[in-house]
Amino acid sequence: MKIISIIGNRPQFMKAAIVQRAWEDSLYFSELNMKVVHTG
DSSP states (O other): OOEEEEEESSSHHHHHHHHHHHHHTTTTGGGGEEEEEEOO
């Protein structure tokens, strides 16, 4: 499964970091492909 996070500014980066840590700790870490897109 692919997950794409579209982020535009700093507060959203902080929120995405929480999701990223939870994803890394999950049992499905190897089955998921997570990408971050910065729109600037």
